[in-house]
Amino acid sequence: MKMDGGQALIRALELEGVDVLFGLPGGAILPVYDPIIDSSIRHILVRHEQGAGHMAEGYAHATGRPGVVMVTSGPGATNIVTPLCDAHLDSVPMVAITGQVPFAAIGTDAFQECDTTGITQSVTKHNFLVAEAQDIPRTIKEAFHIATTGRPGPVLVDIPKDIVDPDNPRSALEWTDDVEIDLPGYSPQTDADPVAIVAAADLIRAAERPVLYVGGGILKARAAEALRQLAELTGIHVVTTLMARGAFPDSHELCLGMPGMHGNFTAVTAMQESDLLIALGARFDDRVTGRLDGFAQGAKIVHVDIDAAELGKVRRPDVAILSDCRVAIEALVVELASNGIGGVNRGAWRSRVNGWQENFPLSYERTQGGDEIKPQMVIEKLRDSTPDDTIVASGVGQHQMWASQYWSFEHPYTWINSGGLGTMGFSIPAAIGAKVGCPDKMVWAVDGDGCFQMTAQELVTATVEKIPIKVALLNNSYLGMVRQWQEMFYGERYSEVSLSKDVPDYKAWAESMGCVAMRVDSPEEIDAAITNANEVDDRPVVIDFRVAAAEKVYPMVPSGASNSDLLVSPSQQDQQ
Amino acid sequence: MNEQSGSGSAGQHRVADYRYHTLVVTVENKSGVLARLSALFSRRGFNIESLAVAPTDDERFSRVTVVVDLESAPLEQIIKQLDKLVNVVNIRELHPGHAVERELMIVTVSAGPDRRDELVEQLDRAGGKVLSVGADAMMLSLVGPPARIDEFEELLRQYGIIELQRTGRVALANLDEDD
Numbered sequence: 001m002k003m004d005g006g007q008a009l010i011r012a013l014e015l016e017g018v019d020v021l022f023g024l025p026g027g028a029i030l031p032v033y034d035p036i037i038d039s040s041i042r043h044i045l046v047r048h049e050q051g052a053g054h055m056a057e058g059y060a061h062a063t064g065r066p067g068v069v070m071v072t073s074g075p076g077a078t079n080i081v082t083p084l085c086d087a088h089l090d091s092v093p094m095v096a097i098t099g100q101v102p103f104a105a106i107g108t109d110a111f112q113e114c115d116t117t118g119i120t121q122s123v124t125k126h127n128f129l130v131a132e133a134q135d136i137p138r139t140i141k142e143a144f145h146i147a148t149t150g151r152p153g154p155v156l157v158d159i160p161k162d163i164v165d166p167d168n169p170r171s172a173l174e175w176t177d178d179v180e181i182d183l184p185g186y187s188p189q190t191d192a193d194p195v196a197i198v199a200a201a202d203l204i205r206a207a208e209r210p211v212l213y214v215g216g217g218i219l220k221a222r223a224a225e226a227l228r229q230l231a232e233l234t235g236i237h238v239v240t241t242l243m244a245r246g247a248f249p250d251s252h253e254l255c256l257g258m259p260g261m262h263g264n265f266t267a268v269t270a271m272q273e274s275d276l277l278i279a280l281g282a283r284f285d286d287r288v289t290g291r292l293d294g295f296a297q298g299a300k301i302v303h304v305d306i307d308a309a310e311l312g313k314v315r316r317p318d319v320a321i322l323s324d325c326r327v328a329i330e331a332l333v334v335e336l337a338s339n340g341i342g343g344v345n346r347g348a349w350r351s352r353v354n355g356w357q358e359n360f361p362l363s364y365e366r367t368q369g370g371d372e373i374k375p376q377m378v379i380e381k382l383r384d385s386t387p388d389d390t391i392v393a394s395g396v397g398q399h400q401m402w403a404s405q406y407w408s409f410e411h412p413y414t415w416i417n418s419g420g421l422g423t424m425g426f427s428i429p430a431a432i433g434a435k436v437g438c439p440d441k442m443v444w445a446v447d448g449d450g451c452f453q454m455t456a457q458e459l460v461t462a463t464v465e466k467i468p469i470k471v472a473l474l475n476n477s478y479l480g481m482v483r484q485w486q487e488m489f490y491g492e493r494y495s496e497v498s499l500s501k502d503v504p505d506y507k508a509w510a511e512s513m514g515c516v517a518m519r520v521d522s523p524e525e526i527d528a529a530i531t532n533a534n535e536v537d538d539r540p541v542v543i544d545f546r547v548a549a550a551e552k553v554y555p556m557v558p559s560g561a562s563n564s565d566l567l568v569s570p571s572q573q574d575q576q
Numbered sequence: 577m578n579e580q581s582g583s584g585s586a587g588q589h590r591v592a593d594y595r596y597h598t599l600v601v602t603v604e605n606k607s608g609v610l611a612r613l614s615a616l617f618s619r620r621g622f623n624i625e626s627l628a629v630a631p632t633d634d635e636r637f638s639r640v641t642v643v644v645d646l647e648s649a650p651l652e653q654i655i656k657q658l659d660k661l662v663n664v665v666n667i668r669e670l671h672p673g674h675a676v677e678r679e680l681m682i683v684t685v686s687a688g689p690d691r692r693d694e695l696v697e698q699l700d701r702a703g704g705k706v707l708s709v710g711a712d713a714m715m716l717s718l719v720g721p722p723a724r725i726d727e728f729e730e731l732l733r734q735y736g737i738i739e740l741q742r743t744g745r746v747a748l749a750n751l752d753e754d755d
């Protein structure tokens with residue numbers, strides 16, 4: 001069948017099962033926007049391309065399907081560099097289609113030309129510059145294959161205008177249905193080595209103080225159910241990193257919650273005192289380990305990862321298992337179920353863990369009606385008045401940590417945040433993408449005032465496209481996390497962290513973007529505002545919660561310190 | 577019979593202490609692949625000592641011989657990260673003691689008529705060739721294990737090196753040492 005490159009591109013996306021594109025057109029990508037009119041694919045027109053990128057990420061986090069972005073050349077492409085990097089660090093499957101100047105003009109500094117593949121090389125899993133129209137269908141197939149297999153990640157396809165422009169003879173191609181991918185250098189291993197599985201099982205059987213250290217890879221591998229089986233079979237406690245919140249239910253008796261810089265005392269300390277860490281799809285990130293030479297010094301390591309380069313990158317494992325997490329965990333479950341879980345008595349360890357949980361729960365000083373609103377209290381009230389499967393997307397800062405700490409995640413894929421890159425402005429577009437992917441679920445963005453001002457314009461997109469997300473703005477009128485560091489580590493010298501209390505007027509701004517908006521100044525107004533927000537179903541809602549500015553996130557491992565030097569909240573410090 | 581490999585003649589030279597290691601990387605012959613390799617090296621802080629690229633007998637692939645500095649990163653990480661590049665098809669690690677390594681040097685040295693005989697004699701002993709003779713200078717070439725090239729370069733200093741170009745090493749595994 002004869003086609004032009006633009007039609008072939010859209011057809012190839014349809015064949016990949018793409019149901020939505022997040023994007024914004026411009027000169028170089030114009031020819032591809034024309035066939036979108038005749039396609040069944042929904043296009044969501046964003047207000048800034050960064051928003052499109054984070055929407056695609058939110059969509060992918062929530063659904064497990066790759067998010068797709070389409071933007072023009074030059075500034076359109078550079079505007080998605082941040083989301084690409086974000087997706088790269090958090091292993092989010094995503095495909096970005098960028099327009100490019102005509103092939104013959106590449107290298108001439110043509111209007112809106114930039115070296116997109118060069119710029120994005122280090123922030124993508126792979127990228128392509130397509131030279132011929134005939135290569136479009138195969139390249140799209142390859143892009144989706146790479147984005148979604150092995151360790152997932154973002155893949156960018158740069159499309160010169162002439163090969164998609166129906167007026168240009170270079171765009172003509174013969175469509176065939178049987179294109180095959182041709183990637184001789186790409187074949188991710190997914191099967192676990194049975195010898196390594198037995199070796200890991202032996203370590204598990206012998207361990208006195210084992211901990212399952214669970215990272216985002218569990219979610220990417222759709223392995224939450226397998227994890228639960230492994231934990232329940234062995235009775236081993238689970239910590240879920242920032243990227244893995246929800247992979248194991250917070251209410252489960254074996255769940256210790258989040259480890260790391262702002263993890264809770266028990267999760268951090270259990271890892272420190274452990275004699276066996278079973279790392280599943282986790283990468284020993286510095287935010288989890290603290291000072292590396294002081295991290296879990298007595299622990300042997302079993303490390304399961306699908307990316308060989310993670311095995312031994314930071315901490316040398318005693319048993320390395322190169323595998324998809326689900327495959328490896330299922331194999332471990334079979335091995336332990338058939339050959340026994342070992343007879344080590346872990347009673348003493350369990351009572352130590354219980355003791356930490358009793359003595360050092362997450363805590364903050366509560367306030368009474370009429371007083372300031374504590375941000376943690378807002379999260380607790382939201383948690384208690386929304387369905388269990390509500391999706392929460394957060395920005396980056398103190399509010400992110402409180403959301404992760406005080407929410408109770410009961411289901412996988414209900415927590416969406418920017419972990420590796422820590423991108424302020426992530427939450428609103430990510431929440432929009434998640435809601436597009438899961439229209440039947442309630443989606444709340446927990447945002448900070450600094451973050452909100454970076455991507456709030458996407459609420460216009462949400463209104464116009466009828467994507468009814470809800471935003472809880474924890475407005476402390478500060479770049480709060482930076483303020484906290486200046487208070488604790490820079491002798492209370494506050495440099496460039498104060499955001500105005502009066503401008504913008506968030507309520508008026510949100511209303512001008514078509515949202516229902518409320519402002520909440522005191523604790524007794526919180527419940528009613530949340531109830532009102534939960535009832536809105538036809539447009540986005542924003543609640544401006546005026547929260548205590550001086551509140552700090554605890555516990556905290558100061559940057560560069562060992563996890564053994566965790567600071568708990570001031571009210572618990574005398575017990576430490 | 578194999579010629580002596582790099583480490584065989586290197587004695588106390590840098591190849592022998594294994595700070596440097598040779599990787600033979602087969603890559604897809606596509607535009608931008610070399611940029612991906614070098615971007616990876618710089619982004620991850622892997623230092624490279626030399627890099628040589630050429631097509632192979634199969635036109636779909638090129639072969640990159642890269643000498644990596646193991647003081648900058650562990651070999652295992654370097655190989656694993658390289659392997660993640662989609663265009664990298666195969667990586668062979670050549671242990672310095674088990675490979676034939678060669679490098680080509682062409683060099684112009686100042687040598688008037690009075691010193692030519694002596695220079696040519698030394699060149700003959702090293703197995704090099706005279707490429708061109710000028711009034712006060714000679715252009716020479718030498719192929720050999722990198723360590724021998726190092727030694728010869730050192731020796732030429734007393735004459736005065738006007739211009740020098742080395743290719744970086746290429747390597748193949750010794751015969752009968754493959755698994």
Ligand SMILES: Cc1ncc(C[n+]2csc(CCOP(=O)(O)OP(=O)(O)O)c2C)c(N)n1
Binds near residue numbers: 397449451478480
């Ligand atoms: C794009 C970007 N710029 C700067 C930072 C550094 N940073 C981390 S948290 C933070 C403050 C965020 O402020 P806000 O959104 O108000 O959240 P809060 O910490 O007050 O809850 C900053 C500036 C970042 N993570 N991302």
Ligand SMILES: [Mg+2]
Binds near residue numbers: 397450478479480
């Ligand atoms: Mg703030």
